[in-house]
Amino acid sequence: MTGHVLIQQLINGLSVGTTYALIAIGYTMVYGTLRLINFAHGDVYMVGAVLGFYVAEWMTARGSSVWLTLPAVFAAAALACSVLGYAIERFAYRPLRKQPRLVLLITAIGVSLLLENVFQLPWVFGQRYVPYPEPITTAALKSVGFLGLTRLDLLSLALSLVLVGLLTWIILATRTGLALRAVSFRFDTATLMGINTDRIISFTFVFGSALAAVAGVLNAIRYQVEPLMGIMWGLKAFIAAVLGGIGSVPGALVGGLLLGIIESLLRGVILPEKYKGYADAAAFVILILILLIKPSGLFGRTVREKV
Secondary structure (H helix, E strand, C coil): CCHHHHHHHHHHHHHHHHHHHHHHHHHHHHHHHHCCCCCCHHHHHHHHHHHHHHHHHHHHHCCCCHHHHHHHHHHHHHHHHHHHHHHHHHHHHHHHCCCCHHHHHHHHHHHHHHHHHHHCCCCCCCCCCECCCHHHHHHHCCECCCCCCEHHHHHHHHHHHHHHHHHHHHHHHCHHHHHHHHHHHCHHHHHHCCCCHHHHHHHHHHHHHHHHHHHHHHHHHHCCECCCHHHHHHHHHHHHHHHHCCCCHHHHHHHHHHHHHHHHHHHHHHCCHHHHHHHHHHHHHHHHHHHHHCCCCCCCCCCCCCC
8 A cells, every 4th residue: 555545545535524524514503402313414415416416407508617507506505405404494393392302303204204205206306316417527526636636625625614614603703603502502591591592493404404405516526416315424424423522513523524534544445345335334333332432422522411
């Protein structure tokens, strides 16, 4: 093994890890406010990829340049998924908020199955695997001439840093962020202090869904689009959130990057050729180990609850 190969796999891991991180942040934001694992979040990621595909196909067919199409694809996917995230929270979760937590969990699974089956309908998207239009994939996957680094790798890293930076600024420097921290710390007390908890919870769904949409478009360009793509990526992003400490935004970022690097090293460096398919199992091994050794995750805090 050469140093070139090792660096290449680290770059691949960081690129993929950023998409895990973007999805994981949505999980951790919702859990931080509602103590709910939103299992429909992986399917919101899928919806972003599919809607982005339709926008890309429509604009490419009309001769739009790649550099005009790409921003439009990301913006349209993020906007549509923000609306979808708000609708899921408003109509599926909010009416059941005072019910036992298990009811919300079952509802989340139901919303996930609904989205997966709706998008498998022939008149919505269908049971197919398709790449993004060729002008986009060709431009995005073009090497920039340094250790196999592609434009998509740079775009993934840049978008992730910008979006995480924006979220960090919102949390630390705005009234919405102050309210979000208050709701995350003590929901009932925040309500008594006059904070509009409904608005804050809606914000977490809207912003988290937009991040998932961006991740969906990035991965759809990197691989392909299909209506069940959110299942495995959603599970792995959830594991990344648990690894970093569910409820911690920095933890979700670090957990996503670590998971991406570990998988990339297993596929490209550690595992023999015939065992490379088992690299996906690494995420689930990590989940078991983190739950056994440090259930609160790398950046999470242990919380005592009265039973």
